[in-house]
Amino acid sequence: MQRLIGAIEAGGTKFVLALAREDGGVLAETRIATRTPAECFPEVAAFFEQAAAAHGPIAAFGVGSFGPIDIDPGSPGYGTFTTTPKPGWAGASYRDALGRFGAPIVVDTDVNGAALGEWEQGAGQGCRTLAYTTVGTGIGTGVLRDGQSLMGFSHFESGHIPVPHDRSLDPFDGFCPYHGDCLEGLAAGPAIERRWGTSLSKLASPADKIELIAGYVSQLAVSLILLHMPDRLIFGGGVMKTPGLIPALRKATEARLAGYIQAPQLDPGLESYIVPPGLGDEAGITGAIALGRKALA
Numbered sequence: 551m552q553r554l555i556g557a558i559e560a561g562g563t564k565f566v567l568a569l570a571r572e573d574g575g576v577l578a579e580t581r582i583a584t585r586t587p588a589e590c591f592p593e594v595a596a597f598f599e600q601a602a603a604a605h606g607p608i609a610a611f612g613v614g615s616f617g618p619i620d621i622d623p624g625s626p627g628y629g630t631f632t633t634t635p636k637p638g639w640a641g642a643s644y645r646d647a648l649g650r651f652g653a654p655i656v657v658d659t660d661v662n663g664a665a666l667g668e669w670e671q672g673a674g675q676g677c678r679t680l681a682y683t684t685v686g687t688g689i690g691t692g693v694l695r696d697g698q699s700l701m702g703f704s705h706f707e708s709g710h711i712p713v714p715h716d717r718s719l720d721p722f723d724g725f726c727p728y729h730g731d732c733l734e735g736l737a738a739g740p741a742i743e744r745r746w747g748t749s750l751s752k753l754a755s756p757a758d759k760i761e762l763i764a765g766y767v768s769q770l771a772v773s774l775i776l777l778h779m780p781d782r783l784i785f786g787g788g789v790m791k792t793p794g795l796i797p798a799l800r801k802a803t804e805a806r807l808a809g810y811i812q813a814p815q816l817d818p819g820l821e822s823y824i825v826p827p828g829l830g831d832e833a834g835i836t837g838a839i840a841l842g843r844k845a846l847a
């Protein structure tokens with residue numbers, strides 16, 4: 551008898567909701583636009599109520615969510631949004647939103663969830679230490695060790711690392727409300743749109759611009775290598791789909807490492823080291839289902 555998992559991939563622009571069997575088979579799935587929790591959470595609960603009425607009771611929930619969010623299972627605020635500038639979200643809680651189902655809930659960040667999905671079924675299979683980074687509306691990284699996500703007193707915030715910013719080459723001030731020209735402020739999707747008026751993939755002559763963005767993102771790639779020595783770096787998210795960006799990132803990362811780290815993982819050209827998600831856009835929801843499996847255990 552397969553138990554049923556409610557899975558939520560919560561992103562800055564949309565929520566993906568799925569009811570799945572323990573083995574990952576999806577029975578029902580929908581997408582809703584991200585607005586305020588007062589608008590989203592009733593729709594989330596309604597979807598799972600209907601899905602449970604059709605397929606059976608939900609035994610556990612897995613949530614991979616944007617943040618900042620409390621992901622410490624020992625904390626009284628587990629599953630609650632913390633200091634987000636996103637209107638209405640500070641203090642919103644998945645445990646409140648899903649409490650009526652009386653099922654255990656595992657909540658992790660969207661990138662930790664996607665990392666888990668990739669580790670189980672995608673480009674991270676066989677890796678002991680795996681880093682999954684998204685470069686999209688925002689920038690974030692999940693780091694797994696043997697399938698367990700790493701954290702400190704909170705989840706990591708790789709998007710906000712400072713990066714060298716040559717204003718003669720790139721006069722854009724950055725858009726992060728806290729730091730201006732941190733990595734996210736310079737290289738996330740909204741930074742690209744504000745700087746050049748459109749997305750990287752729609753620019754007429756993008757070569758030098760791809761190189762600029764790859765240069766910024768390579769600062770993070772090198773930092774991840776130096777801090778965590780992952781077996782592989784996966785880079786997903788809307789910006790990373792730009793043709794030519796992953797090859798440019800490999801080149802910039804290799805140049806910045808300057809031969810300092812010698813390891814079999816770091817193949818010449820980094821073609822098997824820096825890779826796109828094997829599951830594509832399914833990494834997030836696959837990971838949320840895997841988080842639900844952890845809640846069952």
Ligand code: ZN
Nearest residue numbers: 710726729732
């Ligand atoms: Zn920042």
